[in-house]
Amino acid sequence: MGAALWLATFTPTLAQVTPTVPAATDTTHKFENPSGISSPVARAPWYKSKLVRATIVPAVLITYGATCINGNGFYSSYQANKDIHKLFPTFRTHLDDVLIIAPYLELGGVLLAGVESKNDKINIGLVVLKSELIMLSSTFIVKSLTKIRRPDNSDMLSFPSGHTAQAFLAASIVHNEFRDKSQWYGIGAYAIATSVAGLRMINSKHWQSDVVAGAGFGILSAHLGYLTHRNRWGRKPLMPTGMNIMPTWQQGAPGLGMTWKL
Template sequence: MPTRYSALVALLLPLSVAAQTTPTPADTTHKYQNPTGVSAATKKPFFKSKGFRATIVPALLIGYGATTINGNGLYSSYNVHNDVRHVFGGYRNHIDDFLQWAPYLEIPAVLLAGVESKNDRVNLGLVLLKSEAIMLGSVYIVKTLTHVQRPDGSDNLSFPSGHTAQAFLAASIVHTEFRDKSQWYGIGAYTLATSVAAFRMINDKHWQSDVIAGAGFGILSAHLAYLSHRNRWGRKPTGRGIGGTSFVPMWTPAGGAGLGFRWQPK
């Protein structure tokens, strides 16, 4: 008998141990409620996302410009054109051809003054090239498709304004690169860009709709370039600007007293 009971215990013992060590099945009731695996607390609302903040202002500018083409809208392009001609008559100049690039001149000037930009020189150059490609391509396509005649009747490539798009693209890059240092850099750049838009209408080259939409295309192109850039070809700035700069008094027997500029590149 003891031998029979010992054999029975030896047979049932592994089964009882296995039953005790079998893991409890996982609760899969809520398995597909959050398939991305991202905590709900970390998700940003759409209105706070980078994409929305980067496109809302350009979209409003482009949309408003499109709704005021020719005689459309409460204060149409025709209304603005009549008011501009009433004030400026036949006045014309070519300053807008040069002023469209003026915001870019802030970049080397600020860097030489020792102010550090958001990106290093390599990545800043890549962002600039990418944004220019986006702007030129989009403006050319829209000009060709819309076929709007210029106020002076010179051609049918009026909408949107390429000069204005260029100026606001440059201003947006200046603002993005130096806004952490001072908002005045961006304010100055956008003031120059706005003056380009005004001169395009004064010179009878563009309608109101063209310059407002052009501003939107310029800003949007810069924002898309930054959103798609990942700083893969270079490094973040580690110092101030592009080197040490200073002004020192100096005197020479031939020229007398003066002020010298010293730059020590990094």
């Protein structure tokens, strides 16, 4: 009776224990990626490269500006000039000569306010210098080659607008440095640059084609300044991270010893 009771008690437990059968190894794809050999990294399509993304918008602006010079294009510069002076027949201002540096003033003000920029101040200065050289040289060459007369007949250096290129260059730098903090910094800077373009046309200093292409030249110059920069300057100098000063006793004379590590 006792043996029967013992078997009745432990038989369910023994029945629940089943041997584990190892899973079959999948050898279907064993030669597709040999152990220790990483898969080759797929290259991004050419139209997704940094250069294409940096030049597509400026290229569209410059192309549109070139196609509507004088009486050309769907909405020519002559038509735009006529419509502008219907709205502003006598309005004249020198505000455009001041606003071209306003985006840089915004840049300096935001930095002084303590907002962290994408690059340090030295590298921002180097990018600005490089971008300015690209913009000034390219616009001067194109002005000299095209020889388009200004609306006020003052000279033959109308295309593209240097004021507009300058304003949009500075606005692009503001946008690039602070877009990770807030898009409004860039929106404000581009609004100022657009105002400069509008005032240049109102003041009869430039045609529509000039300011649209000028915006393209300014943005392109800033983008090229960043693409060709490698942040080799402005690195923080090595400073002691730990310093200890302790008394010493050498050859019967007291002194102080100092140790530090970088």
